[in-house]
Structures are given as structure tokens and as C-alpha cells.
Amino acid sequence: MDKLIVTVVAFGLIAFISWWFFGKHAVKEVAANQAADQQSVDVEVSGGYSPSTVVLKQGIPAQINFNRKDASSCLEQVVFEDFGINDFLPKNEKHSVTIDTSKPGEYDYACGMNMFHGKVIVK
């Protein structure tokens, strides 16, 4: 009987893990708050970036305000490869990153170890 329970639980867990991590889950896109000559968006850093995809308008100076809540050393750095940005995010503090919005496109960013990913869409 014990063995049966273990078997069922084990396979159940495997199925759940496969679905949770490998399955397709919709990613929410969030647009930046627009002002006349400035746009900004807040991104919370906790086990990833939320929202992980932000949309910026082309040609308007933009800032992404990161706020790291997570103690993981993985997430303490944010790297925008395309812009040459490699910033340290102080814990529980707002840290702004200025994004060059002159060219439209999709720009990926990641944590220092490239384990967590986010995306900036300029259009």
C-alpha cells in the first residue's frame, strides 16, 4: 500500500513539474507610464523580473526602475547586453536604468548568471 502511494505521488510530482516549468504560460506585457518627454516602468526583482516584458515607446527617454527584493546573489546584477549595462541592484532600493529607445527592437536582459530573463520591447 505504501509503495502504491509513493508511486502515485512520485509520478504526480513529475507530471506537475513538467507542466509547471516546461508548459507554456502566458507572459504579461506591461507598457511604461507615459509622460510628455519621459517614460518609466517599475520592475520588481524577486525570483525573476515582474513584469518580465515591458513595452517602451520609441524615441522617448525611458527608465526602468528595478527594485530587488530577492537576496539571491544570482539576481544582484542586471545585464543589458545590447546596451553594455551591467548594474548592481542594491537590495530593497530603487535602482534606475536608462534605456536608449532610439532604435526599435526587442532587447533581452538577464541576471548576472544569465539564469533569469526579461525583455524590453521598443516600438
Added chain:
Amino acid sequence: MSIKNRFVFSLIVSLPMLIEMFLKPFGFMLPGHEWTMFLLATAVMLVSDGPFIQSAWAAFKHHHANMDTLVAIGTATAYFYSIYAMLTHQAVFFESAAFVVTFILLGQVFEDRMRHSASGAVEKLMDLQAKDATVLRDGRLVSIPLSDVAVGDIIQVKPGQKIAVDGVITEGQSTIDESMVTGESMPVTKATGDAVIGSTMNSTGTFMFKASKVGDDTLLAQIVEMVKKAQTSHAPIQRTVDKIADIFVPAVLIIAIATFFVWDVLIGASLVSSMLFAVSVVIIACPCALGIATPTALMVGTGRSAKLGILIKNGEVLEAANTIKTVVFDKTGTITAGHPQVTDIVGDATQVLRVAAALEASSEHPLATAILNRAKTTVVTPAKITNFAAIQGKGVQATVDGHAAFIGNDKLLTDYTLSAAEQATMEHLQQEAKTVVIVGFAGKVIGLIAIQDAPKASSAGAIAALKREGLRTVMLTGDNARVAAAIAAQVGIDDVIADVLPGDKADHVKALQESGPVAFVGDGINDAPALTTADVGIAMGSGTDIAIESGGIVLVKNDLQDVVRALELSKHTFKRIKFNLFWAFIYNTLGIPVAAGVFFGLDLSLSPELAGLGMALSSLSVVASSLLLNRTKLTSAPAVTA
């Protein structure tokens, strides 16, 4: 709480458990045994392990799993099982949970420290900047902060001071140590009209200079910007690694569950040992060594090359530099100095130069500059002249020291004759594609001067070194075939493509690419398309901005030996990346079956504590191996200067 404090805390709290583990065989027990263990482990779990669990949970909500997930699940399993075991009076494993946390934090503390030392190159570069400058304002010298210096300011630099920004000397002269920017260890002498680089060290004299570039435009600021971009970039090989890392953690969790299932249900081992196997799998598999294998090597490699005056723009260039089969050089300004120089003087050198310089002093011919420069460097004072006159299409003549003197090309030979020996020398020099001028004094020819855009001193050695590496060398030039062949023979280049129109350079590079990846070395505006087309574009730092922008590698020193060094450093760095990845992969792929108990029959297995220690060691070894790049010997490196 910082990683270090978390480590210290868990180390102190784990110590009593460690002592008990060693002294247990001798009958020693902690007072209150299981309950004490429970309290100590709980403290570790809350204080040191808490952030791992928080981070794992936050990642889980994002459908992500990372190394914190593995640590959290591994330790939590051991801890909660032990509580259950304690209540049902079975063997407990509180120490396992505590030790794993301690070891992993130990690894992170070291990793943190080493990562910072790897990324220190950029900060060290920025520290080179002067803090303030002595500027001429309203006729008085005032000291102002660096940020207030504007283009056009006249700045005074005293011996031992740092030069604040880029500019041109307006007054005075000095020797300047530019090693921090160019990597060149010999100080250079500079006088009025020479360019100085911000952040370099003035050594002997006092001089004034006019600021031409400030703030983000200075060479140093641009170097810093480039190095930063290179260090945050990823080599293409990293993308494969990322894909693997993304599915790695969930896959490990599945393997751990399967391990437990196989041992418990199929083999029928005890619940305790089945669980220990599963926990070991989770702990050993932390893929952080994999994650840092590429970035740390890239950081150290690009940082070191920047110190040598070689700026590698990104990881892609670095990876491409490894596959290069052919190196194509632009001629003018790349292999050669880019301006005509006196290469040979036939006859009494001092006398010939003295007369020639006197005659050319009033001439504006480009060849005249070459002769005057030579007179200046060999410290020959030109004679005084009168009755200066140009002979159309032939040369110039004047009265020097009371005698008629002339300088000109071989068309003058209708008026004067050369000896047979001089005639032979002249023809020989002309065959080397040199321009020969004849110098006459008091009615007879006293010597010949040969002028050529000569190869840089380092070119022949660099090309020989590339050929030793098995690379094919090609020279592309717009010059005619005779000049091109002469230069090619002097430096020992394999193939020459002459008479190339400026717009066709890129097409020639493309054609050469058919036989393998090509590196192109150039400096001019017309080289920009070829620099972009080539698999690796190497721009001379003295070149035009557009060439520097198009190149993937920039050589600050304009020395062709740096082409060799750049390729060699790229190779070493890339080799190190592959080496790191190999070990990180091997570690995980071999570690998992061992931890899962596959080799249990051979008495080979891992306890969760050992797995935690191994996992810390693997990250450390990867970072240490990257840092070793700083010590890798370069065959082409100059004598190392501290």
C-alpha cells in the same frame, strides 16, 4: 544579511554538530542530543537558508527554477524529514541540512570575492583618472574638478601629475608614461603640437596643453565603455549553455524524484537511504558552475587584453577569432607607417642631410617633410641658404655655404652624372619601390636619399609570427603592384592583391572568406566596409573613428605585434571557456549518477554534505581557472611591466 554574515552564522551554529559527528564514535553526545540538534538546525534554516527558500519560492511563482530551488528543496527535505524522524524516534539528519547550507554559502562567499576581482578591470581603469586639473582661467591658473574641464581649456601639467583629459600640447615638452592606456612600457617624449592622452602620467617636464576631448569622449572613457560592453556580452557558446540551464533544474528535480522512487519502491531500500540519495542528487546538481563558466573567463580575458592596449569588443569576436584562417592587411598605415620616410642615405650621411634639409626647408613637397623629419631626429642643423629656386619638374637649387647646391629627381641627370656605383645603387633602390632623390653640392653629386612609406619596425616580426601559427597572410592595397610587391617582400607577406579600388576591399575580403574565416586589419575610412565584412575586424587605434567603430578588436598601440597578441589571447580565453564548460558539465553529469547511488554497489556514493562541499568546490574551481587566464604565458608578449 550579507552572504558572508549568513555563512559565519551557519558556520558557528553548525560547529557543535560537527564536533558531535566526529566524537560520536568515542561516545560523546551533545547535551539534549536530538532536541539541541533540532534547535541549532532550525536557527540555520531560518537565518541562513531562509533567503534561499524565499528566492526559490519567488522563482517558482514565475515558472522558474534555479540553483536556489535546488538548495532549498534539498535542505528542506532533510530538515522536515528529520523532524518527522525525531518525533517517531528514528535517526535524524539535522546536521546534513545545516552543513549543506554552510558549504554552499562558503562557495558563494569565495565566488563573490573572485567575481569582484574578475570584474575589477573596469573600475581600475576608471581609477586612473585624475581628480582635478590646473586650468588657465582669466589669465590665472586655478585648480578645478575634472568634471568642470571644458574643450578648449588650457591646462598646466607638472612633473609627476596626471594628464586630466585628451588634448594637444601648446607649450613645453616632457616625457610621458602612457602605459596605462597603450600598454607600451617605454615613456614617450612629447613636445608642442603632439597629442596627449588623458589619465596618462607626466614624468619629467612641465607643459601646457589645450583640451580637445573631455568627459565621455576621452580615449579612456571610450576604452572603459568598450570593455564594459565586452564584459557584459556573451559568447555564442553561452546560448547553448543557457538553453541547457533553463531545463536543467526541473530535470534534476524529476531525476531526484525518480531516484527516490527507484530506491524506495523498486529496490526496496529504507525510506531514509532513499531520501538521502534523492537529496544528494538535488544538491550536487546546482548548475552555478555552468552559469559562471563563460562570463568569468570572458571578463578576465577581455580585462587582461585591455591592459595590453588590445580592446576586444565582445564575446562573439572572441569566439570568431579562434577560427581565423587568413589575416588580411591594409598596406598604408597598417603595415607601413602611413607617411613617407627616409630609408637610405648614400654618401656622407651628415653632409648629404645637411644640404638636403637646407634645400627642402622652403619646399612644400611631401618628400621634403620626410627629409626634414630625418634631419630633426638625427639632429642635423640645416645649412643657411640663399638664391633659392625651383627647377620645374626636376627639383630645387640654391646657394649653400657659398656653393651651388641642388636636390631633385633623376631628370636632373641630364645636367649631372652619377658614378657607375651610384647608378647601380640608385637602380637597386628603385627596384625596392623607393623614390630616390639626388643631392648635389659644388658642382658634383654628393649622395642619394631614398624615401619610402616604409613598413613599421614590428610588421615583419608580426607577420612571421602569424605564419608560424599556420595563418595565411594577405596584403590588400590600392597602390600599384610594384610598390606592393616590394613592401610584401620586406615584411614577408604571402599574397598581395594590388590596385584595389577603395570600394572593392570588402569584396576581396568576401572572396577570401570562401576558403575560411578572415580577419581584416586596417585603419582608414575606406577600410570600414572590409572591417565589418571580415569575421574579425581589427582596427588600428590611430585610425579614423569610423574604422574603430567598425572593428571588433581595436589596437591602441598601432603595433602589428598586437594582432598576434590579440589572436593569441582570444584563443586562450576561448580555450578556457571550453575547459570551464567541460568541467562544469562533467561535474554535473558524473555527479548526478554517483549521488543517485548508481555506483552504490561499488561503494561509491555521496552524502548530502559531501555533495554540498563538491558543489561549492566546482564553482570555485571554475572561477579560479578563469582567473588563471591572467597568468597564462603569451609567446608574443613583451617583457611584463608591473
